[in-house]
Amino acid sequence: MPQLPGLIKGLGVTAKTAGRTLFPKRGWKTLIPAPQKGAVTVQYPHEKEAPPERARGVIALHEENCTACMLCSRSCPDWCIYIEGHKVKAPPRREGGKPRTVNMLDRFDIDYALCMYCGICVEVCPFDALFWTPEYEYSEPRIADLLHDKDRLGEWMETVPDFLEYEAGSEQKVRKVPR
């Protein structure tokens, strides 16, 4: 078979794509144009693409688990986590025990203007206090508002998705999100 000239082939590719975009439906509906369905773009403010569960959108803080151990702040490459705390006395765990000294979190700020979304803080946290959530809509007109305090970070907690199950052959344990 003689080769079609590349110029014609090229026209064919674009025409085919246009056809697929305009008439994505199959079967008897073939001739109904439905570009909304055929196009790959997502009409952002009207419809939203759901990011995958593991997407690093914003960091949520589970305050009860935080012991203000400073590990996240110290391992942050951008120095964008600010923690302040003080020690308080807490009741003993069981009857007859002595009162314990625990750390109380006063301030836990993440400056998202500086954050580079590496996730090291979430990883080093030994007490499961930090989680990624795929939420991404928190832009601010003023850069200073990107500094999220611990209440704001706590609000993200309800958007944290469950950890995904693993593919066969994995030896990892599926972690649980504290609710």
Place this chain on the structure above:
Amino acid sequence: MTDETPPEESVVADEKREALLADLSEHLGENLVESHLRPHEDLWLRVTSESWQDSIRIAKSAGFEYFGFLSAIDWEVAPEGRYEDTEFDAGLDEEDDEPVEVDSSTGYGGGGTRFQILTQLNSLSQQIGLLLKTDVGEDMTIDTIRDVFAGADWHERETYEMFGISFRGHPTLQPLYLPTEFEGHPLRKDFPLLARQVKPWPGVVDIEEIPEHLEAQLEAEVMAAFEANGGAS
């Protein structure tokens, strides 16, 4: 002359690189100062700075005709570390409380000067890489190898602006990245990293302790609440 680290444990000897080392030391002769071999990984050769260009030429004629990169190393220890808290910086952790001794040696192949030039060449036929080093003396000048490997042109310019090492015979030794009015050589260890200097390390903050005079009082309050609750926290 050659200080070859014998393969530790029962590693299979790296015959390919050993043969290469023998071959090259014969070719380089007096030029070769020291060598180091990590079996199955890499081979380092340190040559005299006077013979830098010649040694590269010899290496090229020995089959190393694929240029990798050229750069320099500043062996001085940075005065400010990582600009973090010193204890944490020194690598303290729970297991060992001893701060790690900062090593002041000058890496594989040794060296007597603060700055060293480092270049990497590859041999396609032998499928092997070679790292060549040389010391940079007080005059901070070394021969260019641009005539041997045209690709070294930009690498030398980069090294020139980042470390302040001049290359004798390089026709266009101008800054590559930095603006012309920039002062200083950023990759030298004593060049301060402003981004880290203008801001205190947030990790240095300590948890506020309970004031001693309040401790007993707080403890009593907590216990009272605890008992009032019927022992449930």
Place this chain on the structure above:
Amino acid sequence: MTATSDREQMAYISSQAADARVNVELDTGDMTLNIGPQHPATHGTLRIACQLDGEQVITAEPIMGYMHRGYEKLCEVRTYPQCTTLINRIDWLGSFANEVPFILAAERLMEVEAPPRAQWIRTILFELSRVANLALFLGDMGVQIGALTPVFFAFRDRERVLNQIEEVTGGRFHPNFDRIGGLKDDIPKGWIEETRSVMIKMRTFCDEMEDLLVGNEIFQARCRGVGVIPPEVALGYGLSGANLRASGVDWDLRRDANPGLAWDQVDWRVWTHPDGDSFARYWVRLQETREATHIVDQLLDGIPSGPIMAKVPRIIKVPAGEAYLSTENPLGEMGYYIVSKGDLGPFRVKIRTPSFNNISIVPWVMKGVYVPDVITILGSLYFILGDIDR
């Protein structure tokens, strides 16, 4: 006199002679044209100062540094895990591939080895970044020489690959997923099947590009014989990746210096092209993209089970020593020379990026070409600004 400068001189003399002929008749002055730093063809902030005679380039000198971020310096004040997140941003299109050589070099110094499952997943993600990166090139090359549509196809289909990467790593461009001793996490359920279907789509994309561009006579007229780089020049300038292979040098670090990833477990071939022109570079990259999808397919079939993390201390201190390790990244050979002094962070990191070497040939290859060819050559050399400037 070496072959390089010989050829260089010949090219220069011939271009000068051509100029002289024109100049005698018309006595035209030269014009300096700054292509960039804000120019669509430099996709980033590269500036090429061209000395023009009419539309013919007499000299072209790339001027860069507009995006220099000093990563080598920044690495010196960071710990090893913190470096990983930084070097993600060097070649932002081949994100995961950036991390691998650094981690492997650190692993070499620590003398740990990641378990096989981690190595396989690393290889898969590496090849996926290659597909994502090269797919964009395949489309972008079209837009460089005036075809509007291919780049949209590229963005459309690259998105599918990026989604796959994001589903595992959580980051589309900056995965930060590789760890010394293994990986951060395992792959989620159902991912293998999805990736397979994406790979089929990517092969269709390659076919489309073949019909839309490679076979197109105009594309061939624009690319064939433009920016020819002979193999010995390519080696002298340290060109790597598809640029080197398009000059007929059969050299691929995946095959020739495999640092332990799973490439030797699958059946694939290295593509070369004898011509060394812009068309050859495009063609080699197209074949490589297709080959990468086949590699991924084969790897997906045989992921071994087991842990994904070797035993490493929680706080990573790399023993003193030096190591240079490079891998065949989408753009070419990317290597890290790490000098460690037994600290938490590296003492010195030299980042050998492919684009830096690839672009350093620009002054040589652009003598005597026309202004439109400048764009063709730049496009076909394929650089990422972050990869040049670091």
Place this chain on the structure above:
Amino acid sequence: MTTLLALPYWQETGIKLGLALAIIPTTSLILVYLFLFKMMAFMQSRLGPNDTGPYGTLQLIAEAIKFLQKEDIHPAQADRRVFRMAPVVVLASTFLLYVVLPAGPDAIVQDLDTGVFYAMAVSSLSVLGILMAGWSSANKYALLGGLRAAGQLIAYELPLILAVMGVVVQAETLNLQGIVEAQATGEIFGFGGIGNPFILTQFLAFLIFMIAAQAELTQTPFDMPVAETELVGGFHIEYTGFRFLLFFMAEFGTAFAFAALASVMFLGGWWIPGFDVDDNILNVLGPGVMLGKILLISFFIFWVRFTYPRLREDQLQKFAWKVLIPLALANIVLTGIFKVVF
């Protein structure tokens, strides 16, 4: 020919002038929306503008308002007077082109006897405007773009005219209405059922005309004068706001006009093949028929534009002088021979 409405001369002229003034924005709007926005989007798996108005139809109006709001900037070194005049000259060329385009037996602004000649002459005026824009912008990219445009438009004017010559020889008239008539009444080897659209007998001329028109319109694959990825917009790099809008409108207005010329000369213009319709009805239906044919031809123009890469300037010149012009000349000779023999 009978006139539909018997109007005094000044009223008729007024209506025609008003229509002609309105037609450039309208036509460019149609082309931009249909092809640049929608067809291109579908060819690239996108949706295109779809928020402004139903299916995004009002997008271009929004864009036009955006351009009108923008500041009118002159480069400091620019030759101000020439810089300001350039877009007007380009638009004027487009505007003048519409004068002779027939949309019906009487729906024509001015039925010139030398219509084809006039159209070709007027269309090459635009190169003057482009040169002016390129020169006066005091920008090297604009200068290169302007010079490329000049070289290219001159090179392609020739095959364009030579291709048209074939049609003129066959129709035996330079009048555009006459060419339509000739197609309506013509017959191919004795078969007159569908008349003789010249695309059938003059297919080579049609191809050459379309290729040359593509170059004349600076559409891909011949868009080096604008060449976004090399010259960043070429001759109109320094234009903003309203003046850029003029260039933009002229570009698509001219595309429409050339599609109209092609449909008049090769597809029979306002005439409906195979139907013998009364002139008065044709005066009403004609514009619609014409629009259909124009859209068909513009579809091809833009299809090619969205698919192909662009040639290099020297390749383009070679193509014009070494391929197109000899072919066009051969076409004239062949047409002449056939004209004499049959």
